[in-house]
Amino acid sequence: MNRLVLTALPGIPLVTAGDDLAALTLAGLERAGIGLEPGDVLVYASKIVAKAEGRTRRLDRVRPSPAAREIATVCAKDPRLVELILNESRQVLRLRPGLIIVEHRLGFVCANAGIDHSNLADEEEVVLLPADPDASAARLRQALAAATGVAPAVLINDSHGRAWRLGTVGVAIGVAGMAPLTDRRGTPDLFGRVLQVTMLGTADEIAAAASLLQGAAAEATPIIHIRGAPFVPGEGRLADLLRPRHLDLFR
């Protein structure tokens, strides 16, 4: 039977800089009674990857530029936070009260450069996104393979808003061991004709599914194990999921 099972690994502690996420994953899998099998996927909330990698910044050490001060006034945001947002971005696309929509240096469009300042014991501390989420995913995959003999696909997910729909949804911002798109072009359909609908955003759908179990407070259950997800194994990276600018429908 066609079944997909997602498990939030239990007992994952709050992560701090230098923590070994692969070791935390192995302990969580053991607590859940799960042995890795080929085809399994592990999804990590971007925030714990960033925290393990020391990607936190203290606002009281940031000196906002004039540009950051100006945007902060328009958006009613902390100018020090705006400075960090600008540093993490290639381009500012839209300004709204409380909201700066940017093209992130990683290439995707998102709000406030993905910088998070909830769930931290220290009000002055914020968490950036991981420096290179594809590389983080590849390292986790490699460490898990070395420990278990099975190399799972690994995604790092974050919650993004959408252009036309309300509510955030999980998307993949780091990929290892999976083709993030499933190309159905050329696959015969049920009647033997060639399908029109073409590329499935498989990694983003898996990221969204995992996000359901992570919830808003992704720190409580940040690591999700998934069995039964249909995906094409292989090389893959975040950039595969991003529209080249000439195909961007709304810029």
Next chain:
Amino acid sequence: MNRLVLTALPGIPLVTAGDDLAALTLAGLERAGIGLEPGDVLVYASKIVAKAEGRTRRLDRVRPSPAAREIATVCAKDPRLVELILNESRQVLRLRPGLIIVEHRLGFVCANAGIDHSNLADEEEVVLLPADPDASAARLRQALAAATGVAPAVLINDSHGRAWRLGTVGVAIGVAGMAPLTDRRGTPDLFGRVLQVTMLGTADEIAAAASLLQGAAAEATPIIHIRGAPFVPGEGRLADLLRPRHLDLFR
């Protein structure tokens, strides 16, 4: 343990006009050995709902308007199909080769008004979206509750492209028995402070998860049963998921 289990109901036949989807669901649940429980969700591929409701059209009965002919030339599409797309839309937003981005009469932005012409034995036949997917979802929920004594949440999903990312993902276009957004504003975070990140697109994340098991040929496994999805029961509808035009970030 925090676990989410999705099951593609086995043995669902190809659906045609007048078929009783609730009866097909009950038979599929029985084949899968699943008894409905409170909190369960059923997700239906929009195409089978539309087909059961007779929302198919024959291209050879369509007379394209001059506007449809003009757009068909720009987009290299069948002018009769363009005519149907225009009839199903409030506004054309963008034209690209092979692609007409519209605001659908149901309120969302999508490609080609969601009209599908794959997987049909008849090349001249296309499938529109259901006339009123919220009402379709409510009817299915009611019929399943009447038969089993348990009212599941029901979603109707479709695959949509995104503004900035490649690949289609499942989204909810019909909702019953669920608040499609989970409002986390005011929820204290792990440290007792109020969360900043606010509205989770829960119904869309569930729709995306279900889409993984439906695959591209959603007609083979169009009905997905889900247990363990965190959602707020209650009234809900598609419109809750759509940005009011004044909040639309990219128009």
